[in-house]
Amino acid sequence: MLIVTRKINDSIQIGENISVKVVNINGNVVELNVAMPDGDSKNAELKYDEQIEIRSDVSVKIINIVSRFVVRLGVTAPRNMKVIRIPR
Secondary structure (H helix, E strand, O other), X not given: OEEEEEEOOOEEEEOOOEEEEEEEEEOOEEEEEXXXXXXXXXXXXXXXXXXXXXXXOEEEEEEEEOOOOEEEEEEEOOOOXXXXXXXX
C-alpha cells in the first residue's frame, strides 16, 4: 500500500487511466471523484478506514483525515501500475 497526502482538489493517477480526486472534506467524511478508463466517473463519500474498490486489484482507503483540507489516502495497486501525484 502506498500512502499519499492530498489536499482538496488534488488528484492521483493510478496506472494510465484511473484518476482519483479529493473533492471535499467535511468533518470525518471525504468525498472522492473516481474517473474510470471508459470515461465514466463516480463520487464516493468515505469515512476514516473505509475504502473504495475501483477494480478487483485497485483500491483507495482513507488512512487519516489530517485537517479540513488535507487527507492521507492508501492506494493498493499492482506493482507494475504507476501512482502519480497530480497537484491542483
